[in-house]
Amino acid sequence: MRSSMEMEGLAKIEHVGKPRVVIVGGGFGGLELAKALRDAPVQVVLVDKQNYHTFQPLMYQVATAGLEAADIISPFRQILKGQSNLCFRMAEVEHVDTTTHVLKTSIGLIPYDHLIIATGATSNYFGDAEMARHAVAIKSVEDAVELRNTVLSNFEKALQIDDVEQLNSLLDFVIVGGGPTGVEVAGALSELRKHVFPKDYREIDFRQMDIHLIQSGNTLLKGMSAEASQKALEYLQKFGVDVLLDRRVQSYDGYTVTLNTGEKLITRTLIWAAGVAGAPIEGIRPESLRKGNRYEVDTFNRIAGYTNIYAIGDIAAMVSAEYPEGHPMVAQPAIQQGRLLGENIVRMLAGNPLEPFRYHDQGAMATIGRNHAVADIKMLGKDYKTQGFFAWVMWVFVHLIALVGFRNRLSVFANWTWSYFSQERGSRFIMGKRRESVETTAKSAVA
Known part of the structure; x- marks a missing residue:
């Protein structure tokens, strides 16, 4: 009987005979981790549903006509063009099989030796569908x-x-x-x-x-x-x-x-x-999720219950006395976790002890x-x-x-x-999608 991997098909990524580190998400944490592995003896595969990194702190300036969208995004291939041990694939992640160590994506299956989830966060409407x-x-x-x-x-x-x-x-x-x-x-x-x-x-x-x-x-x-x-x-x-x-x-x-x-x-x-909540992926045991859809991780960013699956940034909840709900869901913890995890992967491959994460609040x-x-x-x-x-x-x-x-x-x-x-704003264009307003004659009173 053919395996599910053979039936569904592998994504077209050459395996170079080195441990494969698959990073899901190219936000602050995922990008910093990819850079930290530049000289590591591994193959890095970065997967993201977009082909660019977004500088989220300035997103509101695009929304208020202060900047163009192109001012706050950069293509992954341009950012990482000098990194010979890395390949980027634009794909949607559908599921992870933690038994066979395979990531199922919209472009096919991607086997991994080490999987890092850096999917960030999404808006949390607290169950209010309307x-x-x-x-x-x-x-x-x-x-x-x-x-x-x-x-x-x-x-x-x-x-x-x-x-x-x-x-x-x-x-x-x-x-x-x-x-x-x-x-x-x-x-x-x-x-x-x-x-x-x-x-x-x-x-x-x-x-x-x-x-x-x-x-x-x-x-x-x-x-x-x-x-x-x-x-x-x-x-x-x-x-x-x-x-x-x-x-x-x-x-x-x-x-x-x-x-x-x-x-x-x-x-x-x-x-x-x-409010925001973490953006988990299917296939990770639900027991590993904490409040706010964040994965519980240890001080080395390993997800609870796994030895080769990690989470960094907004999706990770590293609980401590100082941070009982995990670190703030902002850029700096993600960047610092990505950098240290890259260094720890190199230490692990060399058989050296890992260094626990300590957040340096700036x-x-x-x-x-x-x-x-x-x-x-x-x-x-x-x-x-x-x-x-x-x-x-x-x-x-x-x-x-x-x-x-x-x-x-x-x-x-x-x-x-x-x-x-x-005192002008140069990006006052109506171009592309807009939210259609509700046409109503409701008799609401302004407070």
């Missing part, structure tokens, strides 16, 4: 472009509407989630309202454009310092953002937002930045708009907190340096410089 259907998230470049198209399309439609409620439903925005993404989107929309949209749409009175930011807790930027949280709140309120703390969204039908307090808001654009920062940002920096064993213009300069510098590729850095720097002095 919210998932109507809200707009920003978890991919396609999402960001769709949101930009939707925002601009709303204003084009608003030019043809006289009804006050219908007009407000197009002009008003509700952002759910007071973390860095929610805060940065709110700040960017407030800048567009003040500097850009009034020049583009002169017939519209933008005093009618409301931006609501809803946060379930009593502070913004959870995980950052109290000073950063308070200053972010002050900046947003200064920019005219309606910040609603201690509120939760109970429902959204594409037009009416109902809060747990009974308050109602109307909007055709609800931006979801409230702090966090968020920008709320032009010349306004907050930063908590950890350096040389000390904590530094700063807000305002200096924090904004730091934010700009850190993000420029972290971008992958010289072309991207140059393009983003040029765009930011032009925008800073002209």
Whole structure:
């Protein structure tokens, strides 16, 4: 009887007689791991459903017309072109057979000796199917472009509407989630309202454009310092953002937002930045999953119950007294885990002891708009907190340096410089997919 491998067919990847390390996902962790194995005596196979790496921290700038999508993405083949022991395959992962050590993908079967899952996270709507259907998230470049198209399309439609409620439903925005993404989107929309949209749409009175930011807790930027949280709140309120703390969204039908307090808001654009969950793959024992769909891993990033399957980044939950839910789902833990796992694979192949992971927290920062940002920096064993213009300069510098590729850095720097002095946004195109707004004459009352 023929094996399932023979029946389904192998993906066309030459086996070079070295241990094969298969990495699923080319985000921050997966990319850093691939680079760390550059000189290792292994064959590296990187699998991703896209053929490019996305710099997610600047996704919101694509959504708010500050940057082009091409400014924050880089092709894997270009990034890794000098790495002779690596091959990239664009494919969807369907299943992993942990007994035969084979990954099933849309292009065929890929055998592995070591499998690393770096699939990142996806939006978590906490089981609310209606919210998932109507809200707009920003978890991919396609999402960001769709949101930009939707925002601009709303204003084009608003030019043809006289009804006050219908007009407000197009002009008003509700952002759910007071973390860095929610805060940065709110700040960017407030800048567009003040500097850009009034020049583009002169017939519209933008005093009618409301931006609501809803946060379930009593502070913004959870995980950052109290000073950063308070200053972010002050900046947003200064920019005219309606910040609603201690509120939760109970429902959204594409037009009416109902809060747990009974308050109602109307909007055709609800931006979801409230939560994420890991993106697991089929075939891994469900007992290895923790809350939030993250794989439980040991200090060497091995998934519980396996010796040759690892998880890094957002999908990994390395539980400790300091991090009872696992490390923060941000770029730095993923990068550091990817780098160390690459070094540990080399140690393992040489028969040397492995080094446990220790997270070096470098702090966090968020920008709320032009010349306004907050930063908590950890350096040389000390904590530094700063807000305002200096924090904004730091934010700009850190993000420029972290971008992958010289072309991207140059393009983003040029765009930011032009925008800073002209107070313009150059990417105001409606091109491609947009979210169709709900056509309704609902009698919702604005809270």
